[in-house]
Amino acid sequence: MSEQLIYGLHSVQALLKSAPQQVQQLLLLRGRKDMRLQKILSQAEKNAIAVRFVDRQTLDEKVGEAGNHQGVVAICAGETRVQDEQFLRQLLQELAASGEAPFLLILDGVTDPHNLGACLRSAEAAGVHAVIAPKDKSAGLTPTARKVACGAAEVLPFVTVTNLARTLEQLKQAGVWIFGAAGEAEQDIYQSQLTGPLALVMGAEGSGLRRLTREKCDYLLKIPMAGEVSSLNVSVAAGVCLFEAVRQRR
Numbered sequence: 603m604s605e606q607l608i609y610g611l612h613s614v615q616a617l618l619k620s621a622p623q624q625v626q627q628l629l630l631l632r633g634r635k636d637m638r639l640q641k642i643l644s645q646a647e648k649n650a651i652a653v654r655f656v657d658r659q660t661l662d663e664k665v666g667e668a669g670n671h672q673g674v675v676a677i678c679a680g681e682t683r684v685q686d687e688q689f690l691r692q693l694l695q696e697l698a699a700s701g702e703a704p705f706l707l708i709l710d711g712v713t714d715p716h717n718l719g720a721c722l723r724s725a726e727a728a729g730v731h732a733v734i735a736p737k738d739k740s741a742g743l744t745p746t747a748r749k750v751a752c753g754a755a756e757v758l759p760f761v762t763v764t765n766l767a768r769t770l771e772q773l774k775q776a777g778v779w780i781f782g783a784a785g786e787a788e789q790d791i792y793q794s795q796l797t798g799p800l801a802l803v804m805g806a807e808g809s810g811l812r813r814l815t816r817e818k819c820d821y822l823l824k825i826p827m828a829g830e831v832s833s834l835n836v837s838v839a840a841g842v843c844l845f846e847a848v849r850q851r852r
Contacts, residue, residue: 607677607678608756609745610752611639612752613756614675614676617753617756619756620756625646627654628642628654628674629656629664629676630674631658639674685761687763690761690763693732694773704776704801705729705730705847705851706802707725707840708780708802708803709721709733709836709840710735710804710806711812712804712806715741715744715746715747717741718735718741718742718751719752720840720841723750725840726757727754728844730844732758732760733761734761735762737763740762743755743760770815778800778801780801781801781819781820782822783824784805784822784824785833786822787824790826792826794823795850797850802844804836823843
């Protein structure tokens with residue numbers, strides 16, 4: 603069975619809080635005794651998780667050059683759990699039964715794990731029920747994405763689907779309104795009504811929404827731009843749109 607590495611203070615702390623049973627072993631930086639690391643150590647001891655104190659070189663080699671482990675690495679068994687279409691159907695049924703309007707973020711081909719992690723972080727902070735992405739040609743929940751998400755990946759459902767256009771159609775049939783972000787849209791987010799059952803769709807870095815995805819949207823909206831820059835990074839744009847929806851929904 604392959605192992606999954608989760609690293610960084612926020613990510614590991616969130617994992618220990620939400621799913622400690624996933625952690626097989628915890629690697630902590632030897633000699634570091636600040637309160638944040640001590641809190642993680644306390645959580646590990648509470649859940650009877652094996653802890654090894656190692657030097658910085660060992661941690662650096664474990665996560666590779668791109669990783670910023672901040673002195674803590676959790677070793678988990680197997681791959682990161684990703685939800686599927688069945689989970690999404692069940693989620694919609696539960697929300698309908700409780701009378702709560704669905705609030706979803708859909709990422710159409712976002713391939714950069716840093717952008718995925720940042721989108722997850724914003725979505726979790728905004729109270730989104732789930733983030734949805736295609737299985738192919740999209741970033742997955744890699745250690746980098748989870749590190750950037752600062753714990754959001756451990757608590758926010760991430761759903762991958764085989765056919766995004768079909769999923770959008772199923773959401774519409776379930777009463778969810780689909781709003782796609784597109785720079786050429788005539789209506790901006792501040793003119794849009796984002797208070798009901800809602801899915802915000804953000805396009806890929808550079809190319810934006812795919813044609814079929816765009817056609818499945820009920821409305822296209824844009825973020826008004828006053829400067830010379832023509833577009834925002836997808837994770838920044840997602841944050842702007844999500845929190846405008848939060849403002850309206852409150």
